[in-house]
Amino acid sequence: MKIEQKERGFLTKEELKSIEDLSSSIERLVVVKDLFLFSCYTGISHSDIIELTSDNIVTGIDVHPWIMADRIKTGTPFKIPLLSKAAILIDKYKEHIRTYDTDSLLPKLSNQKLNNFLKEISDLCGIKKNLPFIWPDIRLPLPLP
Structure with a gap:
């Protein structure tokens, strides 16, 4: 048996913008959109x-907020500057029903549901591309916070 990896390309700035601008009255789509954007x-x-x-x-030592944790699958530590757009999403869910009584920063959904809703x-x-939850190749110049 041979595993063949398919190259997925990358999400363009315009495609990311269209997701950011998406407005929906369907709560599950709003949550999934926000989780996907946070990942981006x-x-x-x-x-x-x-x-x-x-x-x-x-x-951090630069006096800006950073996300510091260990990867679940590998235990490898990561340190990522918390950009303002990601911080806004964290603030949005502070009092949300899905995070209020938990210590989670963002709502929890299964990966299968996330991918279906994406x-x-x-x-x-x-967008004609398949959007897996973790987009491996976003090539946008993102400013530091």
């Missing part, structure tokens, strides 16, 4: 995002 802004995988707590937000989001945004 940070590069953090789904399994690591759902484990993030307030303890993972640390003030198909809906890509259709609504007119």
